[in-house]
Amino acid sequence: MDDADVAVVGLGAIGASALWRLAERGVSVVGIEQFSPGHDRGSSHGNSRLFRVACLEHPNLVTLARTSRDLWRELESLSGQPLLTTTGSITIGSPSSPEVRDALLAAGQHNLDVERLTDAEVATRYPHHADIASSHVGVVDPEAGILRPEAAIVAAVDAARHAGAHVITETRITGVAVTDGGVTIETPTGKINARQAVVTAGAWLGSLAPGLPLxxxxxxxxxxxxxxxxxxxxxxxxxxxxxxxxxxxxxxxxxxxxxxxxxxxxxxxxxxxxxxxxxxxxxxxxxxxxxxxxxxxxxxxxxxxxxxxxxxxxxxxxTPDHQFFIGRLDNDSPIIVGGGGSGHAFKHAAGIGELIAQITQREKPLFDTSFVSPTRTLPDSL
Ligand SMILES: Cc1cc2nc3c(=O)[nH]c(=O)nc-3n(C[C@H](O)[C@H](O)[C@H](O)COP(=O)(O)OP(=O)(O)OC[C@H]3O[C@@H](n4cnc5c(N)ncnc54)[C@H](O)[C@@H]3O)c2cc1C
Structure with a gap:
């Protein structure tokens, strides 16, 4: 007999969110974390992470950022504490730099209310950057701000628990194996059986999902x-x-x-x-x-x-293309991965959790996920 419909391995930024979004749907879900939620040994500590909507890393990420923002706000009201402080952001550089060019590209494709500033306007409005080069410009993203990563993870795990998730901490998963009926999650002291596994192990993802180039x-x-x-x-x-x-x-x-x-x-x-x-x-x-x-x-x-x-x-x-891995290991696999954040996943973690919940439940995903699929064609090396 299965212990749960879905087992989530790794309760950091993405896993805690996936656990919450699954539990909110009424799915029978267990989450397992090797340390305690909000710890400082992975990729999600340090009191802040930047949040931006004009995502220069890929235009499709704008939808993910906005979904995440709404979910971070929901988590704030569930936990009764501030998690996302909106400050607006300024991206400064040459108009041809990837940072400025791609932020404007994402904004243009999604009709975002960003503002383009001249060098003189940047110097006046953002005096910490008054030495801006005359050939550089600024892009203001008014929806940007900072997130509190440790508090957000703890809030997501608490919300998941409250919605019925079973949470196991201080337990290191040693393997995730596909079986006839689903998956077996191996712990040092026993096994957990589930129909599907969500593996969100951050820097450890490659060891639990061998074959992913991370x-x-x-x-x-x-x-x-x-x-x-x-x-x-x-x-x-x-x-x-x-x-x-x-x-x-x-x-x-x-x-x-x-x-x-x-x-x-x-x-x-x-x-x-x-x-x-x-x-x-x-x-x-x-x-x-x-x-x-x-x-x-x-x-x-x-x-x-x-x-x-x-x-x-x-x-x-x-990942080799500095984009995430989100999806099934192959079309029929009971293993869904979420990770390979490449330095820009925290802001999206709540939305990735929602996307993972949609994938496990075979719902229509938020957007076309082929650019983050684990089965996409990738460059040869990292
Ligand atoms: C210095 C720095 C600055 C960053 N700045 C930003 C930023 O400004 N904005 C932004 O959006 N992103 C930023 N990022 C990236 C972002 O923080 C990461 O992409 C994101 O936190 C990764 O989340 P994760 O869930 O994949 O990993 P984690 O949060 O590390 O979660 C993985 C979890 O899995 C657990 N785990 C692993 N193996 C096992 C196992 N075998 N058994 C049980 N549990 C296991 C781990 O203990 C951990 O809790 C930054 C990253 C760094 C390092």
């Missing part, structure tokens, strides 16, 4: 205090979410202070970051880990002290 990278999150001589406030309301693309291809992002922790600044692709196995993540921080971000702060954000007050490692798991 690699994880150790990526740093850094916080910076204002200089004592700072001219401007670095509070979130004065220093909203930004992405800035430099002409040498470097792209950095960040937002002003929340939680009294200083401004959070990160680099999109730091060549000094290393590939890692998730169980071997090096949690010790050395100066090379924040060399590039410190130099960017020194050169471009003059109100911040370039010596970070806090630096913590996290993991980004990439």
């Amino acid at each position: 690699r994880s990278r150790r990526v740093m999150q850094s916080w910076f205090d204002p200089k004592s001589s700072a001219d401007r406030s670095i509070d979130l309301s004065d220093f909203p979410v930004f992405i800035r693309a430099l002409d040498d291809g470097t792209s950095y992002w960040g937002h002003g202070q929340t939680h009294g922790e200083g401004a959070k600044i990160g680099v999109d692709w730091d060549p000094d970051c290393r590939w890692t196995e998730p169980d071997e993540l090096d949690r010790d921080v050395s100066p090379i880990d924040y060399k590039l971000v410190s130099s960017l702060v020194r050169d471009w954000l003059p109100d911040l002290d370039p010596n970070p007050t806090k630096v913590t490692p996290c993991m980004v798991t990439y």
